[in-house]
Amino acid sequence: MRDVLGQFGSFGRPVRLLLINQFGINLGFYMLMPYLANYLSAQLLLAGWIVGLVLGVRNFSQQGMFAVGGSLADRFGYKPLIVAGCTLRTVGFALLGLVDSVAVLVVAAAATGLAGALFNPAVRAYLAEDAGERRVEAFAVFNVFYQAGILVGPLVGLALTAADFRLTCLVAATVFAILTVAQARALPARGGRRGEPGDGGLVSGMLTSWRQVLRNRPFMLFTVAMAGSYVLSFQVYLTLPLTIEANAPSPAVEKLAVAAMFAASGLLAVLAQIRVTAWCRRRWSPHSSLTWGVALLGAAFLPVAAASTGPPMLVVASAVLAGAIIAVATMVAYPFEMDMVVTLAGEGRIATHYGVYSTVSGVAVAIGNMLAGGAVDWARSTQMSIVLWLALAALGATCSTAILWLGRRGLFGPAVPTKQATTVTA
Numbered sequence: 001m002r003d004v005l006g007q008f009g010s011f012g013r014p015v016r017l018l019l020i021n022q023f024g025i026n027l028g029f030y031m032l033m034p035y036l037a038n039y040l041s042a043q044l045l046l047a048g049w050i051v052g053l054v055l056g057v058r059n060f061s062q063q064g065m066f067a068v069g070g071s072l073a074d075r076f077g078y079k080p081l082i083v084a085g086c087t088l089r090t091v092g093f094a095l096l097g098l099v100d101s102v103a104v105l106v107v108a109a110a111a112t113g114l115a116g117a118l119f120n121p122a123v124r125a126y127l128a129e130d131a132g133e134r135r136v137e138a139f140a141v142f143n144v145f146y147q148a149g150i151l152v153g154p155l156v157g158l159a160l161t162a163a164d165f166r167l168t169c170l171v172a173a174t175v176f177a178i179l180t181v182a183q184a185r186a187l188p189a190r191g192g193r194r195g196e197p198g199d200g201g202l203v204s205g206m207l208t209s210w211r212q213v214l215r216n217r218p219f220m221l222f223t224v225a226m227a228g229s230y231v232l233s234f235q236v237y238l239t240l241p242l243t244i245e246a247n248a249p250s251p252a253v254e255k256l257a258v259a260a261m262f263a264a265s266g267l268l269a270v271l272a273q274i275r276v277t278a279w280c281r282r283r284w285s286p287h288s289s290l291t292w293g294v295a296l297l298g299a300a301f302l303p304v305a306a307a308s309t310g311p312p313m314l315v316v317a318s319a320v321l322a323g324a325i326i327a328v329a330t331m332v333a334y335p336f337e338m339d340m341v342v343t344l345a346g347e348g349r350i351a352t353h354y355g356v357y358s359t360v361s362g363v364a365v366a367i368g369n370m371l372a373g374g375a376v377d378w379a380r381s382t383q384m385s386i387v388l389w390l391a392l393a394a395l396g397a398t399c400s401t402a403i404l405w406l407g408r409r410g411l412f413g414p415a416v417p418t419k420q421a422t423t424v425t426a
Contacts, residue, residue: 003274007141014130014188015138018123019145021082021179025119026149028175031157032093032168039165044100054102054109061113062120063362069114070121070355071206077192078126078351083184085119088112090176097169120358125351126190128342135342136286139335140277144270147327151266191351209352218411219344219353223360225402226290226337228395230361231368232297233326235392236261239372240319243304246380247312247319257316261323268327276331286336287407291400293333298396300325305389340412 008016040051073081092111095104131138160168214220241258248254280289300322307318345353372388379385406412 001271004141004144004270007137007274011134011138011141012130013186014190015127017183017187018127018130019141021086021183022123022142023145023149024175024179025086026146027153027156028089028093028172028179030150030153031160031175032096032172034154035157035161035165035168036096039161040105043165046102050102054105057106058109058113059362059366061110062116063113063359063366065114065117066121066358066362067210067352067355068206069117069119070125070351070353070358071209071349072118073122073125073191073351073355074209074349075192075202075205078122078129078190079183079187081122081351082119082126082187083180085115085117085122086176086180086183087115088118089115090173090180093169093176094173097166097173117355121351121354122191124338124341124354128338128350129190135339136277136281136335139338140273142338143331143334144273147266147269147273151263151270154262209349210356212349213345213352213356216344216346216353218406219341219357221406221411222340222344222403223357225399225406226294226357227361227364228368228399229294229297229333230365231372232300232392232396232399233330234365234369235301235372236265236323236326238369239376239388239392240304240323242376243319243385244316247315249312253316257320261320264320264324265327268324269331272328273331276328277335280332280336286340287403287412289336290333290340291404291407293329293331293336294396294403295400296329296332296396297326298393298400300329301389301392301396305386305393308386308389343412 008019011019037051037055040046040054041048046054069081069085088111092108092115095108095111099105099108127138127142128135156171157168160171240261244257244261245254248257280292284292303318303321303325304315307314341353341357342350372392375388375391376385379388
C-alpha cells in the first residue's frame, strides 16, 4: 500500500481526483449490480425474460455506445462527459430503487449503461492527457483503484441489501451524486475540439471521427488482437464460477470458492500492481509486456484443463487458481494496453479511440460468452471439459502471437492522424 500511496501522491490534483472517482464509480456500481437480478426476480416477481431484458438493455446501452461517448468527449471535452455520465447514473440508480414499473426499470437500466459509455472513454482520455509521459504509471495506479472498488463494492452492497435492496440503490445513487458534485467543482477542463474543417454538425463530425479511427490500421489491428483477451478475462464471471458450482460438494463451499477467487483478484491488484508494473518496465518493452500478459491470460486455463479429470475439489481449486492467474496477467498487460491505445491514436481523438476499442471488446465478449456458455453445456453432456479449457488457452496463445507479430512488423509505432485539429480547452 505504501507504493500505491506514494504513486498516488506523485500525481497532480486532476489525476488524483480521477483515481478517487474511479474507486467511487466501481464502489457504487458493484454494491448494486451483483444483486439486481435477484431483486428483480425474487422481490419484484418479474418473469425471467424481463429480468434478462433489463440486464441486457443495461449492457447494450453501455457497450454499444462507447464509441458515441468517446466522440462526444473529443468534441465537447472530457469533463462535461464525466460529469454527465455520473449525473445520469445517479438518476438511473435512484430509479431502480424507487420504481417497479417494467417500462421505467428498462429506462433506468438504459440510463445506467449509457452513463458508463459517457464517462469511461472520457476518464481514460483525461488520465492519459494529464499524466503525460507517466501514462503507464498512471494506469497502473488506476487499476489499483478500479479493482479496490470491485473488491469493496459487493461487500458494502451485501450489508445494505440484507436490510433493503432499495436502500442499496439509494446509497449507490448518493455515491454518484457526490462524485458528480466533486468533479463539477474540482476537475479542471481538458480536451475538446470545435471540429475540423468539413466536419459539419455533431452527427457528421462523429462519423468523421469514427472513419478516422477505423482507417487507423495499426490501431484496428491491435484492437482486434486484444479483443480475445477480454473474452478470456471475462471467464471469471462465466465459465470459472460455473465450474466451481458444478464441482463444489456443497453450496457453502461454492460460495466460499467464488468469493475467494474474486477477493484474490482484487487483493492482488491492490497489493502488487505497482510493483508488477515497475518489474515489467525494468525487464521488458511495452510490446513484450503486452505479449507476455496476454500469453499468461491463456495459460491461466491450463491448470483447470490438467485438473478436469481429477477429483472435484481439485477442479474447484484449479478454477480459483485460474482466477488469480488472470488477475496477475491483467496487472502485467493493462497499463501498457491503455498506454498503447494513446500511442496508436497519435495523440488525436484519444477518447474516440478508447470508445471504439471498448465497443469492439464488448462485441467480442458478447460473442465469446455465447460460445463459451454453449461449450460449458456441451462439456457437461460429453464429460470433455478439457476441450473448453484448451480452447481458451489456445485463444490466449493466438492473441499473444498476433501481438508479438504486430510489434515485430513495426505496427506499434505512433500513428499519425490524417488531419491535425486544433485542440482547445472546453
